[in-house]
Amino acid sequence: MNVPAVLPEREKVTKKALTADHPTWCPGCGDFAVLAAFYKVLEKRQLPHENIVTLAGIGCSSRFPYFVNTHGAHFIHGRAVPLASGVSLSRPDLHVFLFGGDGDGFSIGGNHLDHGARKNIRLTYVIMDNFVYGLTKKQTSPTSPIGYRSKTDPTGAIDQPVNPIKKLIAAGATFVARTHATQINHMMQMMERAMDHDGFSVVEVLSECVEFFPGAFDAGNPRKGGAFTIIEEKKWDNTPEDEARHDVTDEIAAYRLANLPFPGLFGVFYEIDRPTKNSLESKWVAEARAKAGASSDVEILQKTFDRMK
Numbered sequence: 001m002n003v004p005a006v007l008p009e010r011e012k013v014t015k016k017a018l019t020a021d022h023p024t025w026c027p028g029c030g031d032f033a034v035l036a037a038f039y040k041v042l043e044k045r046q047l048p049h050e051n052i053v054t055l056a057g058i059g060c061s062s063r064f065p066y067f068v069n070t071h072g073a074h075f076i077h078g079r080a081v082p083l084a085s086g087v088s089l090s091r092p093d094l095h096v097f098l099f100g101g102d103g104d105g106f107s108i109g110g111n112h113l114d115h116g117a118r119k120n121i122r123l124t125y126v127i128m129d130n131f132v133y134g135l136t137k138k139q140t141s142p143t144s145p146i147g148y149r150s151k152t153d154p155t156g157a158i159d160q161p162v163n164p165i166k167k168l169i170a171a172g173a174t175f176v177a178r179t180h181a182t183q184i185n186h187m188m189q190m191m192e193r194a195m196d197h198d199g200f201s202v203v204e205v206l207s208e209c210v211e212f213f214p215g216a217f218d219a220g221n222p223r224k225g226g227a228f229t230i231i232e233e234k235k236w237d238n239t240p241e242d243e244a245r246h247d248v249t250d251e252i253a254a255y256r257l258a259n260l261p262f263p264g265l266f267g268v269f270y271e272i273d274r275p276t277k278n279s280l281e282s283k284w285v286a287e288a289r290a291k292a293g294a295s296s297d298v299e300i301l302q303k304t305f306d307r308m309k
C-alpha cells in the first residue's frame with residue numbers, strides 16, 4: 001500500500017463547515033445565540049471535526065443537532081441523557097455535547113438526568129432554559145415561575161419551580177454553571193470550561209422564548225435594565241479579598257449562591273473531581289479482558305451461554 005509521505009493538512013473547523021441547515025427557530029429566539037456561541041467555541045478550539053457529536057431530546061432547543069454539521073441525533077423526548085451516556089461510554093474518542101430544554105431535562109427527562117449525573121458520565125450538557133414548553137406552544141414547565149400564565153395554568157402557575165443548580169448538584173453533577181444567552185462571551189467561557197471538565201458537566205443557559213415568555217430574563221440583562229452579576233471565584237492568592245470569593249468545590253456555598261432570588265448569579269457554582277463512569281468502566285472492562293486471555297468476544301459469549309445450559 002502506498003502511504004503518502006506527508007498527510008494532507010486538516011481542514012479547519014469553521015462556522016461554514018459546522019453549519020448544517022438554516023435554524024427554524026422564531027426570529028429573536030434566544031437559542032440562536034446559543035448556537036452561535038457553540039460554533040464559536042468549536043471554531044476556537046479546533047476539535048477534530050469527526051470526533052464531535054451533537055445530541056438532543058425533543059423541543060425547540062432540541063432541534064439543535066439539525067443545525068450543526070457534526071455527528072448528531074435527536075432522540076425520544078426526555079431520553080437524551082441515556083442516549084448520550086451510551087455514546088460517551090462506548091466511544092471515548094468522541095466529544096459528546098448534549099443540548100435540550102427545561103422540559104426535556106427537568107420534567108420528562110428528570111430521572112435520567114439524575115442518573116447521568118450520579119454516574120458522572122463524561123459529557124457536556126447545555127440546558128436552554130426558557131421557563132416554558134416552547135415547541136408545544138406554552139405549557140407550564142418545571143422552571144416556570146409561580147404566577148406564570150400558560151395553557152396548562154390559565155390562572156397562573158401554582159407549583160414551586162425546580163432550582164436547576166440545586167437539583168444538578170444534589171444529583172451528582174461534577175460541573176454546574178449558569179449563563180445568559182445575551183452574554184455571548186460568558187456563554188462561550190462556560191461552554192469551554194464545561195467541555196474541559198472530565199465528567200458530567202452542565203451549563204444552564206437562560207434563553208428567552210420570545211413567542212411564549214417574552215422578557216422572562218430581562219432582569220439578568222443589563223441592556224434591558226437588569227443585572228448580570230458574575231460569581232467571583234477564589235484565586236487562592238492569600239489576599240483578604242479572596243475570603244469573600246466563592247470556592248467552587250464547596251457544595252454548601254454553591255447551594256447558598258443558588259438560593260439567591262432571581263435573576264441570581266451567573267458563572268461556575270460547583271466543580272469537583274470525581275472518577276467518571278467512563279474511567280471506572282473501562283478499567284473493569286480491561287480487567288475482564290485480561291482474565292479472558294486471548295478469547296474473542298464470541299468465544300467469551302459462547303462460554304457464558306455454555307455455563308447457563
Ligand SMILES: Cc1ncc(C[n+]2csc(CCOP(=O)(O)OP(=O)(O)O)c2C)c(N)n1
Pocket residue numbers: 058059060061062077100101102103104105108128130132133134135136141
Ligand atoms: C413522550 C412525549 N411526551 C410529550 C411530548 C410533547 N412534547 C414535545 S417537546 C415538549 C416540551 C419541550 O419543552 P422544552 O424541553 O422546555 O423545550 P423548548 O421547546 O421549550 O425548547 C413536549 C411536552 C413528546 N414529544 N413526547
Ligand code: SF4
Pocket residue numbers: 024025026028029030031060061130134135208209210211212
Ligand atoms: S417557540 Fe419559543 S423557544 Fe420555540 S423557537 Fe419560538 S421563540 Fe424559540
Ligand SMILES: [Mg+2]
Pocket residue numbers: 059101102103128129130131132133134141
Ligand atoms: Mg423550554
